[in-house]
Amino acid sequence: MNFEVQLGRTIFPNPVLAASGTFGFGLDFPRVANAIGGIVTKAITVEPRAGNPPPRIYEFPGGIINSVGLENPGLKRFRAEILPRLARLKSRLIVNIAGFSIEEFGLLAESLSSERVDGFEVNVSCPNVAEGGALFGQDPKMVERVTRVVRQQTDKTVIVKLTANFIDPVETAKAALAGGADAVTLINTLFGLALQKDGTPFLGGRTGGISGPAIKHFALFCVDRVARAVAIPVIGCGGIMNGQDALDFISAGARLVQVGTASLRNPYAPLEVWCELRLLCRKNRFKNWADVIGRTGRSS
Ligand code: SIN
Secondary structure, three states, X not given: OOOOEEEOOEEEOOOEEEOOOOOOOOOOOHHHHHHOOEEEOOOEOOOOEOOOOOOOEEEEOOEEEEOOOXXXXXXXXXHHHXXXXXXXXXXXXXXXXXXXXXXXXXXXXXXXXXXXXXXXXXXXXXXXXXXXXXXXXXXXXXXXHHHHHHHHHOOOEEEEEOOOOOOOHHHHHHHHHHHOOOEEEEOOOEEEOXXXXXXXXXXXXXXXEEEXXXXXXXXXXXXXXXXXHOOOOEEEEOOOOOHHHHHHHHHOOEEEEEEOHHHHHOOOHHXXXXXXXXXXXXXXXXXXXXXXXXXXXXXX
16 A cells, blocks of 8 residues: 655655654654654754753653743754754654744744755644744634745745644634645644642643643544544644554544654654554555545544
8 A cells, every 4th residue: 555645745655753842853763764754853943942941741641741842952053953964864854843923934934945854844833932832823813824924935845733722723724724834733732730739830831731642532533623624634643652543543534643742752653653553554454545534524
């Protein structure tokens, strides 16, 4: 079976990607990076960021709450020091970009539209910053404006990573489509608060974003809802820990999936998910990948 997926101008060799922020830049695990569909980098901002104070991760039985705060080396260092090293990898490379203004999103897309970069994941959904992030992503007009600016600056594949916090992602997916996006990623983490026994916040950034198995079924709901309502390809993300989870997202309408939290425990997780997905397809005797995508929606 042919598992290739095309989004914009990018042909992904298979549908399993490493999610932003959970796989660094892919340089530490080249065997994994080269075998999966592609990698989405940690978010890059115009200026370097130290991120939020520790602790940044709270663990609970259903997953984690992170409050990283977009720690990254910034545009200049990423372009000068990291991007050239990424030439070593043959995997598809999607750079996650996070601006604090519309202009910053444009600048990031323009400056990073190099040969090595296959596309951008426009981050309008980070829950851990006081400006930009999820605040942009909760406003469909802002989502459309940010997407349009990025689209104007690049002919690379443009993916918009949406939030499902206090907004119907159908509205923002429509906005991303109107702005010229090739696809949307659904969903980024859900707002969360973890407390210590004395009632004070556990995380240094006070609140964070919940990810892992606890959010899988809500993420699936969002993927199914958007895939049926909006004519834009969806990349599913949220609690994908194994091949069956990935197949569930594909069945709900996702063209590709991202493995995030699972990689924090096991950096081989994206590769394992891909191998398990392939085996499941064989076991289920699927003949045509296109028939598997969105079969949930066609059954009801
Ligand atoms: C973070 O760096 O705080 C997480 C990034 C994100 O959720 O987009």
